[in-house]
Amino acid sequence: MAGAGPGDADLLTLGTLKALQSAQALLYDALVSEDILALAPQRCIKICVGKRGDRLSVPQEKTNALMVRLARRGLHVVRLKGGDPSVFGRVEEERDHLDRHGVPHKTLAGVTAASAAAAQFSFPLTHRSEARSVTFLTGRTKDGSIDLRDASVADPEMSLVFYMSSHNAGHIQARLLGAGRSPFTPVVLIENAGRAHARARKLTLRDLPATVVAEGWDGPVLIGIGDAFAYARMADTMLAARTA
Structure with a gap:
């Protein structure tokens, strides 16, 4: 692997x-x-x-x-x-x-999309003043649901990164607001993280579902939610992509 x-x-x-x-x-x-x-x-x-x-x-x-x-x-x-x-x-x-089946194997690590996005768009996943931890979540469970436990996702100092979850943007927003997250919590949407043609948008939790629909991206989308994502730098990355 x-x-x-x-x-x-x-x-x-x-x-x-x-x-x-x-x-x-x-x-x-x-x-x-x-x-x-x-x-x-x-x-x-x-x-x-x-x-x-x-x-x-x-x-x-x-x-x-x-x-x-x-x-x-x-x-x-x-x-x-x-x-x-x-x-x-x-x-x-x-x-x-x-x-x-008795087949020997070993596993080689790879760069996960959240780490690639953090480097590409110049934002931290954790920040010692504003984000003490980061949690990766998936929207592609076997039954199609997404597991959001209020006790963890309500923490304003936790960065949340959702993989394969753009189709669940409305549910994510509703659960996070219901858990006490501010509608003005910073959000970054990233399509094709780590690639030269990656695209990103900065917004707030309040606008998450509408922005996902408006963008209509076809590639894999990451959703980053939390104060750390306010640091995302759009202009630098777009310049890099144009010159790559």
Whole structure:
């Protein structure tokens, strides 16, 4: 298992780069960029097994079976996952399947989208005066719900980063306001974090659902909520993207 990061090849770890360059079979997620796929040998077997919300996707069971089948052929198999394998991926389901079939494996970390976004748009995820902790949450649970426990999300000094949750923007806003968060809490929306064509918008919690609808972005969207995100710098990043 190797983390591809959020898409920019510059954000690959050296370990993942070495794994790619020696891969004989590559099972990759839908959001892995062409630049990263090009780093694998030309004769490497490349199979897209990625999943995108509300779209046709390869069943997890098929991915599991492919890993075992290719490994038993004696191939060096790299399961390339977007971001970091341990953050909102299905890494444990896949490792458990490999364990049960006696296939040895190891996991290589990757840069998660929140870290890439924080660097790209120059904001902190934590701040010693305003944000003592950060919590990552997903809007893509098995039953489609999103778990927001009032006791934790109500803390104004906690940064919240929602992955794959733009479709739940209205529910997120309602729960956070109901938990006591101010409607003027800073929010940043980021599409395609870590890539040269990333886009971002700064707003407040009050305007979250309307802004998500107005933007209508098709790429993966992060939602950052909390005082730390007020530091996001838009102009510097847009200039960097134009000159990349």
